[in-house]
Amino acid sequence: MAHLTLVTRKSAAPASTEFPFSVPAIRSLARLDLSAPVTFFVGENGSGKSTLLEGIAAAAELPTLGSDEVALDRTLGAQRALAATLRLAWTKRTRRGFFLRAEDFFGYLRRLARQHARIEREKREAAFGRPLPGREDDIHSGTHADEVAAEQYLEAYDARSHGESFLELFQERVRDGLYLLDEPEAPLSPQRQLALLAILADGVRDGAQFVVATHSPILLAFPGARIYSFDSAPVREVAYEELEHVTLTRDFLRAPERYLRHLK
Numbered sequence: 001m002a003h004l005t006l007v008t009r010k011s012a013a014p015a016s017t018e019f020p021f022s023v024p025a026i027r028s029l030a031r032l033d034l035s036a037p038v039t040f041f042v043g044e045n046g047s048g049k050s051t052l053l054e055g056i057a058a059a060a061e062l063p064t065l066g067s068d069e070v071a072l073d074r075t076l077g078a079q080r081a082l083a084a085t086l087r088l089a090w091t092k093r094t095r096r097g098f099f100l101r102a103e104d105f106f107g108y109l110r111r112l113a114r115q116h117a118r119i120e121r122e123k124r125e126a127a128f129g130r131p132l133p134g135r136e137d138d139i140h141s142g143t144h145a146d147e148v149a150a151e152q153y154l155e156a157y158d159a160r161s162h163g164e165s166f167l168e169l170f171q172e173r174v175r176d177g178l179y180l181l182d183e184p185e186a187p188l189s190p191q192r193q194l195a196l197l198a199i200l201a202d203g204v205r206d207g208a209q210f211v212v213a214t215h216s217p218i219l220l221a222f223p224g225a226r227i228y229s230f231d232s233a234p235v236r237e238v239a240y241e242e243l244e245h246v247t248l249t250r251d252f253l254r255a256p257e258r259y260l261r262h263l264k
Contacts, residue, residue, distance in 0.1 A: 001207040003097075003178045006089035007032045007056060020055070020078050023048040024233035032235065034211060036226040037204045041213040042243060043230030049213040050101075050182050051079060052230075056211065057099035057180045058083035065100040065169070097177030097208070102166075102186035167192055170199045176207035185216035193218040217246045 008031045020026045025048035032052075041049035058070045058080045070076055166187045185193050193216055200210055200222060214220060220227060220240060229238045240246060252259055 001176070001204075001209060002035045002037060002091060003094045003209050004056075004060065004088055004090055004211070005033070005035045007034060008087045008089070009085055010087040018078075020048065020051045020082050023051060025049075025230040025235050026051060026082065028233040029235060032228070033226070034209075036224070037208075038200060038210045038212070038222050038225040040220055040222075040225055040227045041211070041230060042215070042220065042227060042238075042245060047230035049228075049230040051082065053180055053182055053211060053213045054079035054099075054101075055082035055086060056088070059086045059088055060095075060099075060178065060180070062095060062097055062099045062178060062180060065098050070099065094178055096175070097179045098173065099180040099182075100184065101182040102184050167195055167199070170196065170203075174199060174203040174206075174208055177209075179203070179208060179210045181210060181212045181214075183214055184212065185214055185219055190218060197222055215245060217243070217249045220245065 007029075009029060023046075025043070029052070041053060043049045054070070054076055057064070058076065062070075064070050064073070070080070166184075184196060188196060197219065200208075203210065212219065220243060227238050227240060227243070228235050229243070231244075
């Protein structure tokens, strides 16, 4: 089910050379159809695919699985400026789902560990009838009681491989809703990327919608997905077989020696 169907510009891109409006795919963006259950953004690094996904996340006000929510993340100020120029069209407005950058997954685990530590501290305070040492206003300093205690919980969260924890997150959290994913293949082996495809398929059957920025030919092969290339402006829809990610990977696997001979 497509919850978010269309992204348009409610105002023209500022006449600015500042990021993100300096990116050709962002500057020329006028209308993007997201009515498919699964949509992929693909392109080289710097092409604007992740930037637009982050801008949509800010405009949609989805929960963030990372160190901070989008509205508080100091690294996403430019994307919030982009969000202010976007208009989102919905079949039904939803805040179910989440936004996840794979690079932030460890930050998400740390946030869970800190919350675990805070809950345990508050239980002890209730039992003793008085506050324990530590100040809420220095929680990120590394010396706060919750931050120190979080380390033991973080070890438990991270005891398994990154890929296992990552997939388990999707298995537990993906239901009906909107999911914006930035390069989710990053911690996953090819086998686990196939497992993620199965999770996406199950999610779609449950009414979930996915918009995914990726480099992975495996994920891009999801049946019926809409694929947008950010490698030229304006952004355009492309077929799977047209993708350089696909043709280059296929050619390399057929004859790796053709590419590796230059290394000798």
